[in-house]
Every structure is written in structure tokens, then in C-alpha cells.
Amino acid sequence: MASIYRFKALLNLYIMKRRQKMRISCSGCGKKAKKIDQLGLCSECGGMITVHYDLERMRDKPKESFFHGTGVWRYCSLLPLSSTDSPVSLGEGGTSLLRSQRLGEILGMSKLHLKNETTNPTGSFVDRGTTIEMTHARDLGYRSIACALSGNLSASVAAYAARAGMSSEALLLPSIDLAKLYQIVAYGAKISQVKNQTEAERKLIAMGEEVHCITSQSPFFLEGIKTTGIEMLEQMNWHPPDRIIVSIGSGAHLMMIWKAMKELEEIGLINASRVKMTGVQMTGCAPIVEALGKKKQASRDENSVHLAREIAIHHPHMTERVIEAIKDSGGTAIAVEEREIIDAVQLLARAEGIFAEPAAAATIAGLKNLLEERTVERNERVICVITGTGLKEPVTSARALRRFAGSRKTAIKMEKRIEMLDLGETKESILHLLKAKDDYGYGIWKGLKQEENIQISVVSVYQHISELEAADLVRKDRIESSPKRRNRVLYSLTPRGKRYLASRTDIEK
Ligand SMILES: [Zn+2]
Structure with missing residues (x-):
């Protein structure tokens, strides 16, 4: 089977x-x-x-011959794969471009549009890229796929690998958003933990040629996410907006939407020079904003970011190209605070019925600030891209719950139910032990046995601890060294862990 696909793929590329x-x-x-x-x-x-296309040749063709079908694959004539007979697809793309009524009114804008990417199969725009890159990988005969760092991309790759009957592995930071981790596990991917980007890249390279790695630089992936731009322009009858606002993590999405504009211009469908590409980052993790000459901000450690991790990238590979896209288009970039992002999640959900993940709602926070500083005029035609669903990041949902719910009591009760789904008896006992004193793995194991009457293996204790770390309830506090024995790692409760226990005691009272 695989060899037929490989033959077809090579033939296809050749043709x-x-x-x-x-x-x-x-x-x-x-x-x-x-x-x-x-690494792509x-x-x-x-x-x-x-990837470059022969756009000159397309220019002379009748426009109606360009696009056929639905979703991402409708735009094959501007994609590197032509075969649509059996793509690895879950029905990605074809998302709504909504004319904002209430949010626009609140912000004093009459021509605000929202490109709602939350309705993609795994809840994120990245599915647009995954379908193309995975089809290419399947056609080349790969049976194993790997992916790193981005929770959204890893979840998407895991889903499409399942769809294609391929095995997948995700290299993840301990701070990954829990719901993304649940998705990845549910789709059956193998999971490994890495400390940082460098370690992840080293591991991907070491995987060898048997494994196809998908990163945010993979060329076929990039071409796929370009379709957000083509699709929204078609939805606007090829009348480009004044401005497109996108949140920047790697910056790939912004860069590729701009590539789409340029290509549509070259084939004579639009006048791209009008569209100002505008990026939004988070204060403390805003390399693009800084590179554009805006004031330097105190840098923040990636691990100290609790919200919108998808856009908290310090050293994106494609910085130069993203800056080029922003400058070429006459756009700009802005950094927003975590607090402003939470407000934006709420505003978007309440005004428009779209529950976005923080990284996605950041565009609304950015727009608000740009309006206030008068970089954006209120009569501009603006499209904000809402890249992913709010169900992906339970941390914000929980925080939001406290602010959304009318009564604090109801909120705490509901929260208890949510958290109870996350933790079992053993994990709760570990938290109680760590509340009494910081401890190391073996000490926790003893405590569980003697004080809580829970008898499990030391390995399972470490498994629970690492899951508690992933949930940001427990952290490695320090290393205790002694000449008599091996160094040991002491664990302690995070502020979130403490709050969790406090809210539990409130409820029991
Ligand atoms: Zn080269």
C-alpha cells in the first residue's frame, strides 16, 4: 500500500x-x-x-477555473499537492468569516470581521497545514510521524496520524496545556517530555529518516496554513480588507497569510498592497515587536508563562521573514498583557459567542490597544483571526469561570467538579503531603504508604508527580546535595497547587 502511494507521490511531484x-x-x-x-x-x-508557483501562467487563465471543491483542498492550484483523490483529511478549512456586530459596536468599529478557526477538526487553524503535510508524508511512504513543542500542532498531528493509520510521537514541555495533552493521549500518540526547544530539535534530528517530523517550518505544512488567507479573501469576494490581525507564535501564520496575499495579487485576483499585516505577541515574549523597534520589555522565562503558551516563543526561526511581511505590508506588531488577554477571551465569548483560547483572543486585545493608541482607525476594514478554541486551555477556563459566573459560590462548586475530573485520590494525597513539607520522590512514596495508606510503586509516584507538574500544581523546587548520598530533587506546591488545596478546604467546610 505504502509503496503505491510513494510511487504516486514521486510521479505527482515529477509531473x-x-x-x-x-x-x-x-x-x-x-x-x-x-x-x-x-526540522523542515x-x-x-x-x-x-x-514553494514557488508559476503564477504568471495562472494570470492568463479564467479565474473561475482556479478553485474547486471545499475546505483547504479547494485551493489546490496554489498548493504543492495536486492529487485530491485520497487526502489525509478530517474536513479542515471552510471556516466562517463572521461580520462582527456587537464586538464591533463595543470597539466603535463598523467593519470588523472575525475569521473563526476554532471550528477546525482539532479546534485549531493548524489542521489546515497538517492535512497537507500528512498527505505528503503518507504518500512518501512514511509510517511514523513526530512533532514537538506546540500543543496545538502535536494534537493536530496526532489526530491526522490516527486518521491515516500511522504512529505518532509528541515531544512536549511539562507546561503543556492539559486539554491539549488529553487530546494527544486520546489520539494515541506516544509522549516524551523535553526541557526546551533545543532538546526537542536535537531529539527530532536523532529520530532518523524512518520518521517524518512535522514542525512549524515544514514547507508543506506552511503552504496549508496559507489557505486561511485565500479563504477569507474569497469570502470577501476578493476585496482585501485594510488590515489582518494575527497572533504571532512562530509567526508562520502571519507570514503565510501574507504569502497568500502576494500570490492572489500576482494571479490578478486582488490588490495585496492594501492589506496591513498586524501581529500580536505577549508582553515579555515579544521578539518581533522588539525587532520592529518598539520599546524593549523585560524578558520573561518561557516556563513562567501560564497563559497563551502557543504565542510565548522567544526565538522563532522565521523572525526575519515575519518582520519582512509586516514591513512590506505597512503593518505593525503589538504586545499585550496576560490580563488583557483574559479580558479579551471574555469579551469575545460574550459579545460574539466565540470561545477562543488565550493565544487566539490575543488579537482582540491587540486590536483594542491599537485603537486606543490610534494606530488603527475605527473605520478600517479589519479581520481578526481567531486561531483556536478556548476548550484547549483549562487554566484560563478555570480563571475565567471565577470571573464569568454570577456567584462566587457557584463558581467554586463548578470548579471543584472540573478539578475533581483532573485529580484522583493519590494525586490529592501527594498535594497534601507537599503542603506539610517539600519532599523528594522517595519521601513522598513513604508518606503515601505511612500516612495515607496508599501503596503504589515508586515509579507510579513519579508518574503522578510528573502529571501534577504538567498541571502546574507541583514543581521541582531545588536539588538537595549531600556527600553521603546521591543528589535528590525536592518538590513543592506551586501557587496554583496551594490555591487548589485552599479551594478544596473551602468546599469541605
Ligand atoms: Zn539552503
Whole structure:
């Protein structure tokens, strides 16, 4: 089976290149990219790979012949895959572009639109890229897929791997949002923990050629997420808005929406020079905002970010290209506070009925600030891209719950039910032990046995601890060294862990 797909894939690539439909080149060394490495970059120089199409030829064709079908695959003529007979698809794309009524009114804008990407199969815009990259990988005969760091991308890759009958592995930070972790586990992916981006990249490279790695730089993935831009322009009858606002993590989405604008311009469908690409980052993790010459902010450790982790990236690979897109289009970028993001989640949900994840609602927070500082005019035609669903990040949901619910008592009761789903008796006992004193793994194991009468293996204790770390209830506090024995790691409760126990005691009272 796999070999038939591989043969078809190679034939397909050959035909497409032969017809000069596309050319794949490296933006680093400028050469035709012969080989793409595990991180999705040029294996000769580590540069970004770009796909070019013969747009000149398309220009002369009747416009109605360009796009057929539905969803992402409707835009095949501007995608690197032409075969649509059996894509690895879950029905991605085809999301609504909503004319904002109430939010627009609140912000004093009459022409605000929302591109609602929360309705994609796994709840995030990344599905648009995953369907293309996974179809390509399946066609090349790969049976195993790996992905790292981004919870949204890992969840998406896990889902599409399941759909294609392939195995998948996700390399994740301990701070991953719980609901994304649940998604990844549910789709059957193997999970490994990594400390940071460097370790994740080292592990992806070490996986070898048997495994196809998908990153936010993978060229076919990038081409897929470009369709957010094409689709919204088609929904606007090819009348470009004045401004498109997108949150920036790696910056890939903003960069690719701009590529879509340029391509649509080249084939004569729109006048792209009008669209100001505008990015939103988070205070303390805003390298693009800083590079654009806005004031330098106190840098924040990635692990200290509790919200909107998808956009808390300190060293995005494609910084230069993102800056280029913003500058070329006459756009800008702005950083917003966590507090403003929580307000934006609430505002968007209450005014428009869209429950977005913090990283997605950040665009609304950014727009609000840009209006206040008069960078954006109230009569502009603006599209805010809402990239993913709010059900992905229970931390905000819980915080929001306290603010949304009319009565604090009801909120605490509801919260208790939510948290009870997360924790079992053993984990609660571990939290109680750590409330009494910081302890190391073996000490916790003894405490469970002697004080709580829970007898489980030391390995299981560590498993529980790592899940509590992932939930941000427990953290590695310090290393205790002694000449007599091996160093040991002491665990303690995080502020969230303490709050959790406090709210539990409130309820029991
Ligand atoms: Zn190169």
C-alpha cells in the first residue's frame, strides 16, 4: 500500500515540476532545495524552504477555473499537492468569516470581521497545514510521524496520524496545556517530555529518516496554513480588507497569510498592497515587536508563562521573514498583557459567542490597544483571526469561570467538579503531603504508604508527580546535595497547587 502511494507521490511531484507548476527553493542559500531536514529546513544551509508557483501562467487563465471543491483542498492550484483523490483529511478549512456586530459596536468599529478557526477538526487553524503535510508524508511512504513543542500542532498531528493509520510521537514541555495533552493521549500518540526547544530539535534530528517530523517550518505544512488567507479573501469576494490581525507564535501564520496575499495579487485576483499585516505577541515574549523597534520589555522565562503558551516563543526561526511581511505590508506588531488577554477571551465569548483560547483572543486585545493608541482607525476594514478554541486551555477556563459566573459560590462548586475530573485520590494525597513539607520522590512514596495508606510503586509516584507538574500544581523546587548520598530533587506546591488545596478546604467546610 505504502509503496503505491510513494510511487504516486514521486510521479505527482515529477509531473508538477515538469509542468512547472511549482519550484521548491531555499531562502538561505538560494539553491533549489534538494533535501529537507528533520526540522523542515534546507539540509545544506538550514535555511527556510519556500514553494514557488508559476503564477504568471495562472494570470492568463479564467479565474473561475482556479478553485474547486471545499475546505483547504479547494485551493489546490496554489498548493504543492495536486492529487485530491485520497487526502489525509478530517474536513479542515471552510471556516466562517463572521461580520462582527456587537464586538464591533463595543470597539466603535463598523467593519470588523472575525475569521473563526476554532471550528477546525482539532479546534485549531493548524489542521489546515497538517492535512497537507500528512498527505505528503503518507504518500512518501512514511509510517511514523513526530512533532514537538506546540500543543496545538502535536494534537493536530496526532489526530491526522490516527486518521491515516500511522504512529505518532509528541515531544512536549511539562507546561503543556492539559486539554491539549488529553487530546494527544486520546489520539494515541506516544509522549516524551523535553526541557526546551533545543532538546526537542536535537531529539527530532536523532529520530532518523524512518520518521517524518512535522514542525512549524515544514514547507508543506506552511503552504496549508496559507489557505486561511485565500479563504477569507474569497469570502470577501476578493476585496482585501485594510488590515489582518494575527497572533504571532512562530509567526508562520502571519507570514503565510501574507504569502497568500502576494500570490492572489500576482494571479490578478486582488490588490495585496492594501492589506496591513498586524501581529500580536505577549508582553515579555515579544521578539518581533522588539525587532520592529518598539520599546524593549523585560524578558520573561518561557516556563513562567501560564497563559497563551502557543504565542510565548522567544526565538522563532522565521523572525526575519515575519518582520519582512509586516514591513512590506505597512503593518505593525503589538504586545499585550496576560490580563488583557483574559479580558479579551471574555469579551469575545460574550459579545460574539466565540470561545477562543488565550493565544487566539490575543488579537482582540491587540486590536483594542491599537485603537486606543490610534494606530488603527475605527473605520478600517479589519479581520481578526481567531486561531483556536478556548476548550484547549483549562487554566484560563478555570480563571475565567471565577470571573464569568454570577456567584462566587457557584463558581467554586463548578470548579471543584472540573478539578475533581483532573485529580484522583493519590494525586490529592501527594498535594497534601507537599503542603506539610517539600519532599523528594522517595519521601513522598513513604508518606503515601505511612500516612495515607496508599501503596503504589515508586515509579507510579513519579508518574503522578510528573502529571501534577504538567498541571502546574507541583514543581521541582531545588536539588538537595549531600556527600553521603546521591543528589535528590525536592518538590513543592506551586501557587496554583496551594490555591487548589485552599479551594478544596473551602468546599469541605
Ligand atoms: Zn539552503
